[in-house]
Amino acid sequence: MTWKKRATLWAIIILTFLVIIIDFPTVPVNIDLGPISYHRELKGPDINLLGGKIFKKSDVRLGLDLQGGTRVVLSADMSAVPEADRDVKLNATKDVIENRINRYGTIEPNIYTQVSGNDYQIVVELPGTGDNVQSEISLITQTAKLEFWEQKDPADIPEVTQDNQVQAYYDPSFSFKPTDVTGSDLKDATSGIDQSSSQASSNSSVSLGGSYAIYLTFTDEGSKKFNDLAVRNQGKSIAPILDGQFIVGTDGIPLTPRVNEDLGTPGGKLDSTVITGNFTQDEAELLSTQLKAGALPLSVKVVEQTTVQPTLGQDALNKSLLAGVVGILLVMGFLIYLYGRFGILADIALVIYILISLAIYKLIPVTLTLAGIAGFIMSVGVAVDANILIFERLLEERRKGRNIFVATRMGFDKAWTSIRDSNISTLITCLILYYTGTSQVKGFALALGIGVIVSLFTAVTVTRFLTNLNLEREKRI
Structure with missing residues (x-):
């Protein structure tokens, strides 16, 4: 086995191991045997990458x-x-x-x-x-009304006394004044791990260091306004204001960062900035989502x-899952019946496909409704269809008298065009349903779309690798 094939094998093994960890369900363990009492939930471990927890949900x-x-x-x-x-x-x-x-x-x-x-x-x-x-x-x-305020002129700031020192610290209007840069000037807002490490980047005016940050991108007009704000406040502080209040980091300190002296150019643009304040992942995700969607036109209260109660209930869920499991087992048996050892390899790829799909549902996370489960089961059919196309092409080449190695290579190569075109057509349909449908239709389209993309990997890459590996082993014997 060459180093490339060995690396591919280990990559598939490691990927399968990781998705099994993610898919591991929460299992309550309750043991009471005399003096022995054990009560806890057994679940898969969290996975941390670069300080960020990427697996937080225990169940779909x-x-x-x-x-x-x-x-x-x-x-x-x-x-x-x-x-x-x-x-x-x-x-x-x-x-x-x-x-x-x-x-x-x-x-x-x-x-x-x-x-x-x-x-x-x-x-x-x-x-x-x-x-x-x-x-x-x-x-x-x-x-979630976002504004960027600038410092008042020193003559307009009241003297800090014992009576107003709390106001001076927490009330933005004490030492700052509104500008024309608001949340309506935002093009996008996302959260992510803070890359600044307490050092302001060349296009950022807000940087205090911390675990997670909110990355803001401005519209064309907004980038001009933000640039003008930075130019006239070089060496001074500005404050991102949310709903009339300072944005406060987890350390309780209001965010009033200082603008770098070289930030912004007269008549230029600043298309992005970063708000950091030692945010946790959940805090950064919450704030970025609010800013991305925009401010509420009206204030609301609960x-x-x-x-x-569920509209369908546990019985419908159990029947749906049973139907799915029985259907998948019948399909796996059908593949073995038709294609023998190749069917077994296709079944292994199908199991990996199911594990990866479920892991993606948990990581996004996707809320599974009955429509979503239907989309997942349909995507299993898409994955199986790809394997059938491959093996039928392989058998066709064998009937032409080609040896098994040439037939396998040509079978995969000839089937790829049909697999690619059919899956792209399905993905286009999923995109149309996702962007035009109701929330239930979106769930179906999302589950099906994820399945189609994963099936391209498992049916073509995993099945092909396992088939070639099996043939090489047979050749050596």
Whole structure:
């Protein structure tokens, strides 16, 4: 075996081991034997990469239809909105909330408005209960109006006394004033590991060091405005302000970073900046998601929070899973019946495919509804179809009299075009469904799309490698 093939084999083994760890479910262990008492949850370990935890969920999250969830009623403040504009504002607020909570189409909430007299409400139904839901409620209820303020002239700042020293420290209006740079000037907002290590980068005006950071990208007009702000405040402090308050790091210190003297050029552009403040991963993700979706047009508050029951329930879930398992086992048996040892190799690749797909569902994480499960089962069919195309081509070459090694190579090469074209067509369909469908349709499209992409790897790369490895072993014998 060459070093390249040996490296490929180890890569497949390591990848399979990692996804098994991620897929490992949470299993409650309760033992009471006389004086022996053992109660804990057995689950796979968290995986940390460069200081960032990339595996936080113990189990695949199920949708409202399968496990129920939490119903939150939000009351919108219409006191300053003309009556003619209230419906428009309410629907705009609903859209922002949906963009925040379902940014990638993986949560599948149920969100709608209801109006009774002068009471304007938004109802949000979220799958699951507990800490996850509470963090999502925090995500959707904060207005998240971002502004960048600059220091006042020294003559306009009141003298700090014993009576106003708390205000001087925590009230932005004491020593800062608003500018024309706001959240509406943002093009994108993402979270990630802080790369600055306490040193401001060449295009950043906000850098204090910390574990996680929020990376902001401005629109074309916003980059001009932010550049002008940086130029006139070189050597001074500016402050990112959220909902009229300082953004505070985990150390409790308001973020008022100093602008580098060489930052910005007159008449130029600054298209990005970084907000760092020793944020945790969850804090950075929460803030970046709020800023990405935009500020709420209306302020809202929670007036009711209740638990909702699943629309289908455990019985439907069990039957769906049973149907999926039976179907997969029948397909695996069918492959062995048709193609013998090659069918066994295809089954190994299919198992790896299932493990990788489930791991991706947990890492994103994807909320699985009945529609999502249907998409996953359909994607198994796509993966099997690729193997059938390959082996039918292989058998066709064998019938032409070619030896097994040449037939295998030509079978994979000739099948690739059909596999590529059919999978690209399916992915295009998934993209259309994802961007035009409801949340349930998005879940189906996402599950199917993930499966199609993974099947390209397992059916072509893994199956081909295992087949060639098996033939080489046979040749040596």
